[in-house]
Amino acid sequence: MQEWEQLAERQDGIITLEQALTHGHSRDTVRWRLTSGRWREVHPRTYAVHTGPLLERSAWWAAVLGAGEGAVLSHASAAALWGLGAGPPEISVTVPYERKAPRLRGVRVFRSRHVEDRRDHRAFLPCTRVEATVLDVAVASRTPLAGLALVARAVQRGRTRPDLLLQELDARHKVRHRAALAAVLLDVTAGAHSGLEAAYLHLERAHGLPDPERQAPGAGPGGRVFRDALYREQGVAVELDGRAFHADADTRFRDMARDNAAAVEGLVTLRFGYLDVLGEPCRVARQVARVLRDRGWQGSPRRCGPQCGL
Structure with missing residues (x-):
């Protein structure tokens, strides 16, 4: 197996133009693979190296790679990656704040000044840490109950601990539903449940x-x-x-x-x-x-x- 094939396999069948050129392909070879149907474009300069259906993890990889350097899977999509619920059809990624958010079909792109701080450096698929993911989704929830439900699910499934979520909450300045989230996390940490x-x-x-x-x-x-x-x-x-x-x-x-x-x-x-x-x-x-x-x-x-x- 060639190096580009090994890379594409690690990325669930996705490769970028830059990666293909780095691993021995010429632009003509990439163009031939696309026109012959061996590869197909998922996002600009981002390709699936197979013709079968695009599975969820492949779509996540395509969104992250298509969003460019520093991008991570985030919000509800990262929650799905962490096993905290089914991911929505629209994929969420976050890019560094100083970058212009790219337009990708079926992808919602957020910008943040804290991408690197909230990135999970242990994960092979770039994504936000579970604590950052839970808080991102909870803050975006329309009601406090929806956010608290995800907090409960994350802790009950052993993905994180209440004290780590409290640390993440304390590190953020503006948090929607902060009072409700803090109250429940403090209750749980103290062993109460008011x-x-x-x-x-x-x-x-x-x-x-x-x-x-x-x-x-x-x-x-x-x-x-x-x-x-x-x-x-x-x-x-x-x-x-x-x-x-x-x-x-x-x-x-x-x-x-x-x-x-x-x-x-x-x-x-x-x-x-x-x-x-x-x-x-x-x-x-x-x-x-x-x-x-x-x-x-x-x-x-x-x-x-x-x-x-x-």
Whole structure:
């Protein structure tokens, strides 16, 4: 295998004109490969060296290489690379601020003065660090809940830690939703979850669920416990588990014992974490409403908006 083929293979089938010339091709050879159909242009001076469909990683490489020197995969596309959700059809890349943003088909180009600081130098495909990626997407989110959902997903999937996200947050001067992000990260770092309780309260009211007793006292495996939300008439308890960020075997066994103690009292326990309440609030509301109605609630939940899945 020739050197240019090895390079193209490492770049998921993508090569630039400059790379091809550096690795032994002439401009005439490149032109012949394009006109003969052996290569095809993805972006100006950026080519796929195969004729098959352009897979996601190949499209990412083409966008980064097509955007030029210093470009990195960023925002939602970098989040997809980090395994934090499906990437959107439009690819996002960031280039150094002093450069003019190139126009590439199907690519959104951001400019930043901090590209090099936020770049992950361990990754072969140039991209932003996971902490920078999470903050970039959270800041761009229309609502705090959408940003917090990504924060929860990143930590729960082991991609980063709350303290590292706090460091990234502190390093930025202007951050949309800063208060909400800082509150949840500080909660998680301290082992509390008041931010989660506030999010659940918002979820309840947005979907027309009845008001429960909050921090209701009850009997637990080791004595007195306080249930986060108790719908006493229906015998339903909701436990909000901020520790899901740091779930371990001891925590799971304690939760199991607590839920078993609730069952002895005749309570059905529903347990939700940050990723549930912040990431899928409509699903949580649907589950709570279904159990409440099955156990005698006469009310009706409501949709929180046109996209609500309730």
